[in-house]
Amino acid sequence: MRNDGLFIAVEIDDTITADAELAKKLTEACPVDIFAVADTGGVELVEGNIDECVLCGLCLAAAPAGAVKIIKIYDEEALLTR
Amino acid sequence: MRFFEYEAREIVKRAGIPVTDYGFTTDATEAKEIAQRIGGPTVIKSQVLTGGRMKAGGVKFADTPEEAQAHAKDILALEINGHMPRGVLVDPKAQVEQEYYAGVVWDGTAKKPLMLFSDMGGIDIEQVAEEHPDHVGRGHFSTLEPFSDFQAKQVIAAAGVTGRALQRATPVLARLARLFLENDMTLAEINPLAELKDGSFVALDAHMEMENEGMPRQKALLGALGIGAQEGTREGHTPTAFEEAVKAIDAADHRGVIQGKDTGFTGNIGLVIGAGGGSLTLTDAVRQQGGKPANYSEIGGNPSVAKACGLAKQVLRLEGVEKIAVMMSIVSNTRVDIVARGVIKACLELGKDPGETIAIFRIPGAWEEEGFKILDSYGIEYCDRSVSLWEAAGRAVAKIEKAAA
Numbered sequence A: 001m002r003n004d005g006l007f008i009a010v011e012i013d014d015t016i017t018a019d020a021e022l023a024k025k026l027t028e029a030c031p032v033d034i035f036a037v038a039d040t041g042g043v044e045l046v047e048g049n050i051d052e053c054v055l056c057g058l059c060l061a062a063a064p065a066g067a068v069k070i071i072k073i074y075d076e077e078a079l080l081t082r
Numbered sequence B: 001m002r003f004f005e006y007e008a009r010e011i012v013k014r015a016g017i018p019v020t021d022y023g024f025t026t027d028a029t030e031a032k033e034i035a036q037r038i039g040g041p042t043v044i045k046s047q048v049l050t051g052g053r054m055k056a057g058g059v060k061f062a063d064t065p066e067e068a069q070a071h072a073k074d075i076l077a078l079e080i081n082g083h084m085p086r087g088v089l090v091d092p093k094a095q096v097e098q099e100y101y102a103g104v105v106w107d108g109t110a111k112k113p114l115m116l117f118s119d120m121g122g123i124d125i126e127q128v129a130e131e132h133p134d135h136v137g138r139g140h141f142s143t144l145e146p147f148s149d150f151q152a153k154q155v156i157a158a159a160g161v162t163g164r165a166l167q168r169a170t171p172v173l174a175r176l177a178r179l180f181l182e183n184d185m186t187l188a189e190i191n192p193l194a195e196l197k198d199g200s201f202v203a204l205d206a207h208m209e210m211e212n213e214g215m216p217r218q219k220a221l222l223g224a225l226g227i228g229a230q231e232g233t234r235e236g237h238t239p240t241a242f243e244e245a246v247k248a249i250d251a252a253d254h255r256g257v258i259q260g261k262d263t264g265f266t267g268n269i270g271l272v273i274g275a276g277g278g279s280l281t282l283t284d285a286v287r288q289q290g291g292k293p294a295n296y297s298e299i300g301g302n303p304s305v306a307k308a309c310g311l312a313k314q315v316l317r318l319e320g321v322e323k324i325a326v327m328m329s330i331v332s333n334t335r336v337d338i339v340a341r342g343v344i345k346a347c348l349e350l351g352k353d354p355g356e357t358i359a360i361f362r363i364p365g366a367w368e369e370e371g372f373k374i375l376d377s378y379g380i381e382y383c384d385r386s387v388s389l390w391e392a393a394g395r396a397v398a399k400i401e402k403a404a405a
């Protein structure tokens, strides 16, 4: 699953989007509410907040390595690294 | 924050400065009862937060309680400069021997309160200072060191007041100075301060303004005066649509802080500016470089993208705005990349080319490198702290002039 703002894109590995535990962790970790727990219990992205990403990397630390990607669209799609 | 006269008089009274036996009311019948209690000629004064009451018919003299009631009825229905009165003040007509002026004002240049005293009260102190400078005594005092009555005495003596009047006026001015400090005032004025036939002094009118930022500390006083939080700062003018919109954007998001003012500005360069005095400096710099600002604004703290975007959008929507200048003094916690995203987003959402619309971007602050990458990707001219505020303002003005030519 990938969602693009104007400046930032967030990508979550499709194999883990249904993980309810991870959804909770990501929701708690992100300071600008980019992640939410979907009605189904999995993780969903809050479209209106994507560009608010402060590049803190807390979501990367909360998820298994490589499962969440923060992409800087303005910097030739450079990835935020942990 | 401004106070009505009846509130200012109460503040003066609480500070131990003698006032007349006045009464405040919103009802003409009650005005008659107050006049009966006073038992003599009275003055009925409209309670409005604007000047020119006397000229507009908002101050009338009554010899009887019935006359006081009739005047109160008229004044309560009288609009002055677009303001309806909060009520009327019924005041005894004092037997005045001489009128004086006593005031304390915040001197922004000296960064200290300034006491003023004159033996020519009842008229504007500015007029007295201009026409009779020898009749005005002045003196600064510290906000940190203890205040001494002697400092007040020196100021009064400098206005040429001597003898019994000097002795009696000294505690009045000293109490006014202490009141100023204790209540976070920016202005505390008694005009006229009357010397009665028996030599006593009494405040016949008072004018007070409190520092807006001091209001949370002064909840006890405001509560005692019956002033609720819903009254805000009682700003002297009705906020414009731009000002209201910026205020609403600010209130909706706790991150960072924005403010906007457009009253009195009619130019073509929109300003998204801020940081510790930066807004004033930058507005001056733009004007001195020959530019015409369309507004004044302040952006600071750590605003969200949405907040920066909201402010920039409101500025861009102002009539006549051709370009915006995004400039701040050096900031430590405002994220350059976040503000850059916000202002670019504002341009794009309004269908404008950010590279053309943002005349200059100068925010030396946190995450500068990241911000520069964003600005580069949209072709926006930016600069770092090696370019002064003055120079950045000049570049913005030059760009607008070039585009207009």
Ligand code: SF4
Residues within 6 Å of the ligand: A010, A029, A030, A031, A032, A033, A034, A052, A053, A054, A055, A056, A057, A058, A059, A060, A070
């Ligand atoms: S990097 Fe930080 S702000 Fe951005 S999505 Fe991850 S947790 Fe949220």
